Amino acid sequence: MGNELLLRLSFFVLCVAFYGNAEEREDKVTLTADAKIIQHAGGRVTLTCSAYRPAALMYELYRRSSFHGRETFINTSNGVFSITEGGIYRCRGFTQGFFTPVSDDVTIKETVSNRVSVTMEPNWSQIYRGEKVTLRCEIRGGGGAQWMYEWRPNRNSPSSREYKINSATASDSGEYSCMAKSDYKQTQWSDAFRLSVLSEKPKATVTADNTIIPAGGSVTLRCSVENSADWKVYWFRRDFSGATNINNNKPDGTIIVSDGGVYSCRGGRRGRGDPVFYTETSREVTIQKTGEFSYQLFFKITSII
Structure with missing residues (x-):
């Protein structure tokens, strides 16, 4: 008798686990985007919120400006949303008295009009092997934003606005460019700055x-x-x-x-x-x-x- 009860209990737990997971899978919604970056002012990206079991569902879209920022309601639709602002988005479906779990986050970047340029300190016309050089990413009208930076080439992978070369060699010669990023915003890449390192000391x-x-x-x-x-x-x-x-x-x-x-x-x-x-x-x-x-x-x- 005891063994039969234990067997029935085990079967019940397996059924709950199986059908429970199936129901959760059917209720799951997914948010997708036709692009990851809003390229310029006036540009837009289309987000689509869809469910595994979509019958009679409407959808809500939410946005926040940073990972720990406050979330705001954007709009309600049949699942297709056209957005013109970058941010971190997620959605959920609903019908009368029922809401699905929210989707995973989708981050949409937005290019800003601030121009960036690469400058060199010291500003010398020629650099020689062994000299110390600092390239700096300058952003116009950056305000008080907390910018992170990306460089090409990214040999040292700095995320700061300064790219330091402590002892220049001929292999450091080349074109350098940078961009600035803040949460979901980013600038265009700067024009290339040409650095030439001469291998022989001047005489x-x-x-x-x-x-x-x-x-x-x-x-x-x-x-x-x-x-x-x-x-x-x-x-x-x-x-x-x-x-x-x-x-x-x-x-x-x-x-x-x-x-x-x-x-x-x-x-x-x-x-x-x-x-x-x-x-x-x-x-x-x-x-x-x-x-x-x-x-x-x-x-x-x-x-x-």
Whole structure:
């Protein structure tokens, strides 16, 4: 008797589970969209709410602006809804005294008119191997929205507005573009920004209007660097007492010297808060005073010794 009761009870549980699941499956509604993005102002997307067992059902559509936002009722229809605003949507069916469970969420993106562009910091015309570069995604009229960002290419997959390259190499050369996203809103992709990284360090060159300083006179030296507008010039001088740095604040890279010695220079530049990036040091130029012992001969002799 006990075994027979247990068998009947087990059969009853199986029936409830089977038919209960079937009823839940028939009551389930599904929300689909003919597109995932409303491409521009005036655009629209069609949402369709349908049921496994649709007889005599009407449908309600709901929307919220974020995953944790407040849900609002949009409209009632026979299952087809035309929307012009992005958001997170779901629906349910109903008839007299009966409501189906709600559908799964469907997120519809919406493109906004805000334009984005890629800028570079520092804003140099050429970037060399080893330099630090920051690309920035600028959005016009972004207001106080909490934007997330997407980059192409996405080697580092940053979600912030800055794409940092700590030590540039030739492989970082290419076109970069970005877009901004906030909940269901997104911008168009920016125009491509072309980054070119040169593999060789730039060279500095020294020229002199004379290599011999006349009695009581001076000589003008000029240091030139590729793309010289971006570089600060650093001068060096060697004589019998050793090597010294020469302070020079002239932006054109010239110095006027009245002392003999062996002179050279190099360029340096840096972005805000970054370490100085130096060019190759120039070839040395020997400057000699009239009647002075030859520095060139002195350094040749000391190198032999």
